[in-house]
Amino acid sequence: MAYDKFNVLSSTVVPLPTENVDTDQIIPARFLKATEREGFGDNLFRDWRYDSEGQPKKGFVLNDPTYQGKILVAGKNFGSGSSREHAAWAIYDYGFRCVVSSFFADIFKNNALNVGILPVTVSPEFLDEIFEAVEKDPNTNLEVDLKRQTITLLATGKSESFDINPYKKANMQNGFDDIDYLLNLKEEIVDFEKSR
């Protein structure tokens, strides 16, 4: 088992309405020098979160105690850019288990699923609704139900269903990853390689 199982998550949210949040913002390259996977959460959104002296920047959402929770809600095209899995590690390590957006970059989405973060794609209208609801009341909860594939804004009862590949869904529910699957195929793979 590679990470925590994911079933139903009900949580307040951290809103980040910026579009095209790229992986260099999620974790700048100069923080990729570790040889182990630990402590990346400290540098999540580093240059938006801290000034050059290392002091927290006022006005950035992670420095605002009003907003807390296990769900990050972000503007469209979240996670564009580099393939660094460190971006997903930083988000997970900070404490998020789910990212909601109207559009995700491909590699980030793959990486998120591989480390146990559920990326949930909603319609642009629903995304706006979530941002508005959270702005009105920071204690607004979102409920993400993986089994039913639904995301619900508890304040209004508005709900949308989301897509996830059935294989990836089963992995998330059971905390399995692709390596478990691939290792069971080793003989087939070795035969395939010989035939090439």
Added chain:
Amino acid sequence: MEKKTLFDKIWDAHVVKSVEKGPDVLFIDKHFIHEVTSPVAFLNLEKRGNSVLFPERTIATPDHNVPTEGQEQTIKDKLSRMQVERLRENCRKYGIELHDLGSEHHGIVHVIGPELGVTQPGMTIVCGDSHTSTHGAFGAIAFGIGTSEVEMVFASQCIMQAKPKKMRITIDGELGEGVTSKDIILYVISKISASGGTGYFLEYAGSAITSLSMEARMTICNMSIEMGARGGLIAPDETTFAYLKGKKYSPSGKAWDDAVAYWKSLKTDEGADFEVEHHFDAADIEPMITYGTNPGMGIKIKENIPTGADLLGSNKKSYQQALDYMGFQAGEPIKGKKVDYVFVGSCTNGRIEDIRAVANFVKGKQKAENITAWIVPGSKEVEKLAHEEGLVDILKAAGFELRQPGCSACLAMNDDKIPAGKYAVSTSNRNFEGRQGPGARTLLASPLTVAAVAITGVITDPRELAVADYAGV
């Protein structure tokens, strides 16, 4: 018979198994690794008690964090040194071919793969780096992966991938003078947007593409990811075969003839289906530059910075945030803006053709006083050729600083950082906030444009400087 795209042909030939309602188990021919995205994969591999299944299918080089000065000495930065040493240990332990710092074939992984002939048509190629798409120029399916997937390839030589949709980008016609392949790709991204290719694998076609050299094709495929596409490929042809002939790992003798015969079959069947098709006219492409904080925010150098009304798929707030970061106003001309740094290098434009183009352009001229000019060859081989061809002398005489091979200021993991607030016109691939150093402001452009900017000190259309000969990139 079913009509297939080039992408389908290669993909289908590498599916070990299709998971019901799930992804395909895709066999990987070649795996490139570097010091930054591999250590945790090795660590997890060990934790689970696994080994590298086919070590001869992986090739390694340190490139991302390495210094570009004093590579002969021990790396001063402790964390960088540890990553490079860990790569050496792991390669020794598992029997993986390493092209180490200072060795004959050291360089940026996407530059040395093609130079060595490791990259070949029809292959599946992955690397823990999003610019792996570069290798698509050879008619290979090549894309970037995360560290979990690097571990999968070590353990099983496979990854689990859902087959993406297909998009063809056709560019016909002849490029104008002073217009390069970098301008083609910046133009295409500005039309399709930084996310317009997400979910697709691209094929580039048309006479403006097939007339390009391999180096120029690599520049185009390299930036496929900047549209959100995992990769992009170009059908192999005589240009491809001529490039590969005689390379270290290219087949030879009868094996070469057999390989070429197979490679010739690697093209999209007439009438094969693409979910999306785009057509562009090469005559409409002119020297390009970016003005914002994603590669889709590009314009012709002669144009003004767009006002909110004509922006592409971006909301007003995010657009304004980008302009504020860059210190630009909507509606003003980009031409004539003062620049502080120029950077020539990276897996996008750090090849010998790029260095030739810059050297030819600046020959006999002097860089402007306000400009710091860095030129970083993509590999030891590029560096060697640049010396042999006398390009280094020309560049030094013009005031350029030549550094040793590596990713360098493209992502500023080493000391090659642009200071906060300064403007850099760069041949690299990303203009994200802080990409070239915290607070740095990056404008992406072609090597020719960068050369012109180096001379004038301000944003300049290279066609406006008297140029004896364009290098034809």
